[in-house]
Amino acid sequence: MRKRARRGRPARQAQILETAARIFCEKGFDKASMGDIADAMKLTKAGLYHHIRSKEELLYEIMAYGMDLFEQKVLSRVAAIDDPLERLRATFRAHVLLVTRDRPKEITVILHESNALKGRNRDRINTRKKRYVRFLEKTFRELVRSGGARKVDPSLAAFAMLGMINWIYQWYRPGGRLDEDTLADALTDLFLGGILGRPAGAR
Amino acid sequence: MRKRARRGRPARQAQILETAARIFCEKGFDKASMGDIADAMKLTKAGLYHHIRSKEELLYEIMAYGMDLFEQKVLSRVAAIDDPLERLRATFRAHVLLVTRDRPKEITVILHESNALKGRNRDRINTRKKRYVRFLEKTFRELVRSGGARKVDPSLAAFAMLGMINWIYQWYRPGGRLDEDTLADALTDLFLGGILGRPAGAR
Amino acid sequence: MRKRARRGRPARQAQILETAARIFCEKGFDKASMGDIADAMKLTKAGLYHHIRSKEELLYEIMAYGMDLFEQKVLSRVAAIDDPLERLRATFRAHVLLVTRDRPKEITVILHESNALKGRNRDRINTRKKRYVRFLEKTFRELVRSGGARKVDPSLAAFAMLGMINWIYQWYRPGGRLDEDTLADALTDLFLGGILGRPAGAR
Amino acid sequence: MRKRARRGRPARQAQILETAARIFCEKGFDKASMGDIADAMKLTKAGLYHHIRSKEELLYEIMAYGMDLFEQKVLSRVAAIDDPLERLRATFRAHVLLVTRDRPKEITVILHESNALKGRNRDRINTRKKRYVRFLEKTFRELVRSGGARKVDPSLAAFAMLGMINWIYQWYRPGGRLDEDTLADALTDLFLGGILGRPAGAR
DNA sequence: CATGAATGAGTATTCATTCAT
DNA sequence: TATGAATGAATACTCATTCAT
Secondary structure (H helix, E strand, O other): OOOOOOOOOOHHHHHHHEEEEEHHHHOOOOOOOHHHHHHHHHHHHHOOOOOOOOOOHHHHHHHHHHHHHHHHHHHHHHHHOOOHHHHHHHHHHHHHHHHHHHHHHHHHHHHHHHOOOOHHHHHHHHHHHHHHHHHHHHHHHHHHHOOOOOOOOHHHHHHHHHHHHOOOHHOOOOOOOOOOHHHHHHHHHHHHHHHOOOOOOOO | OOOOOOOOOOOHOOOOOOHHHHHHHHHOOOOOOHHHHHHHHOHHHHHHHOOOOOOOHHHHHHHHHHHHHHHHHHHHHOOOOHHHHHHHHHHHHHHHHHHHHHHHHHHHHHHHHHHHOHHHHHHHHHHHHHHHHHHHHHHHHHHOOOOOOOOOOOHHHHHHHHHHHOOHHHHOOOOOOOOOHHHHHHHHHHHHHHOOOOOOOOO | OOOOOOOOOOOHHHHHHHHHHHHHHHHHOOOOOEEEEEEEEHOOOOHOOOOOOOOHHHHHHHHHHHHHHHHHHHHHHHHOOHHHHHHHHHHHHHHHHHHHHHHHHHHHHHOOOHHHOOOHHHHHHHHHHHHHHHHHHHHHHHHOOOOOOOOHHHHHHHHHHHHHHHHHHOOOOOOOOOHHHHHHHHHHHHHHOOOOOOOOHHH | OOOOOOOOOHHHHHHHHHHHHHHHHHOOOOOOHHHHHHEEEEEEEOHHOEEEEEEHHHHHHHHHHHHHHHHHHHHHOOOOOOOOHHHHHEEEEHHHHHHHOOOHHHHHHHHHHHHHHHHHHHOOOHHHHHHHHHHHHHHHHHHHHHOOOOOOHHHHHHHHHHHHOOOOOHHOOOOOOOOOHHHHHHHHHHHHOOOOOOOOOOO
């Protein structure tokens, strides 16, 4: 995003990001053409280029905005929780709700098109991703140290958790059997308690 | 893939599948060009087309072979286990070892390029994927019924498990801190016992 | 053929149609490459594709324009003539003059490349061709009924006439022994009076 | 044709010519591939090349054989007829019957693909075509001189006649309303007597 | 005779991007 | 801001033909 809208009207920039995110999501970054996006925006290709620098830059903006969203809706809301177990539970839940209830296309793009970015842009997104991984690792480490969990490898636990959550967009479709809240609770519980563990209610 | 080699000479087909799988893996299906594959095979593009029908058909053959591998190395080895818990544990372990130790590029291609397939070919691969999901669901159902696990939703458990395992290719690099056996055990244990559960040793 | 030019500047479209018609005429549709046409237009291939949808669509536009020309210069000028003999004579003459004097490449393309068109486009052109055949048949029928001609099969007469005229592009070269007017008269006369008939002058 | 069959079995050569003629007829010379012909002959492409020198040479052989057929079935049977009117009538009839009853694909190929031939081969076919045109012109000249016909331009009459007949393959389909004999008679009559002339019976 | 493998040259078409207006 | 026109480079794929076996 180069400029923010100054007035109430949603900036053209933001509309483009949203449209492009949707299209990258539907067709994939490589198969989506600038023409597709221009058409969807009711612009010519040249017109579109007045708002963006390049296709890759557009992808970067989308991913950066996706990370903004994630940090705003997940990280920033749980980072301050003291108790590691509560922090983990809140993180898990918020992250699941983000990908099931809000379902921002930008997050899907981040998960699916990470290889399409090169150079600085790639580094910038990766840095932010790693920040989250380290946050999770730290949380698992504290949890183990505090005796609140058994001796799991913090890295392994972090990636296991990321796998569970990041895979959701591959199978979850809204309006299914489980509503998002139930799903978030059940999955959190499954992760924390495992298949064989005690019922979730029995903290 | 037009005709099979009759003599003992190592089928060119197999070399092409392997090479193409590697290249699709490295660059992605869309960014990999037929020229890339031809070059890697020390063939001209036209020479390559003597052996394959189309880029998409090549992708399908790779994925079908990946499913062959999976079914051979995982499904067929655990399907006959009677006890659902042992069956689950064996499945989880074998699946993890497949993606960490054998690391067939074909599996990565299946996970990353599923949208590139269209029509019949897409259906055929999806059918085989779903067969595995149903096998997992059935296992979880039996496990819950037998009292061996708490009341988890079988579908949810299946997708959670798939997420954990299918995400591995995104972060695991061989030669790391944990060898494949340790990792497989630890992840299986984490899935079964959860973060808060009893130590792995205490089955 | 995506959008029409709004200003007075001679539409690029028309130039392309004309150039392509000439090239399809000279080399044949299959042997003419889009590069040939682009070169002739002093454009790159991509530049050419800014104006057309596909090679086949280009062919269709040429043929459709050829049919426009034919209907404008022949059909519309004779359709209203009441007397069937005068109508026939005028049609024959106008049609012959169209292919000898005006010699629009588009007509040659229609005659020579009709099989290259497929689907809807093919149907549309065929419909217009058949309209002319039916017009001729009707004229012959009226002529016979009115006693102005002997009992010829209207269909047969129509195709015989079309053969005579449509074959002209195979042998006639401008600037030859007979000028176009003389040729048109002589051929009309030959068709009407036959080889054995009375001299042409004796209408 | 390079070699003739010595025994009763039809030579492979002849089968290939026939098959290729059929395929060139159906798809057109440019759109028919050597693979199409090889497939139809249940041969590989390389196998096909044991029998022919090149695609163009194959086309030439087909056309040359078509000319053989024509000269055998038409020219040689009428050339000796003394009376020019009878000669013309016989020629017209035989030529029409050749393209309606025998319908050799080779003739259609000659009519449709004449531009595909280059160099010597093209010249050779053209020479034989011109021989027929000159034969027709001579016949018309004699007919006019003998007072058996009115003063028509012999060249024009020849090309008019060729147009009528050579166009037949564009519209005639066997099994239609008119059987071949009737059609041949009617068309001959139309050409000789014209639209306005006396009934054909009244020679 | 026959074939599998291979190739060089070519095909139509697409795409991200630029620029004069 | 916006656009129509244009382009260089690339893409998947095809074809007539050759050759060692």
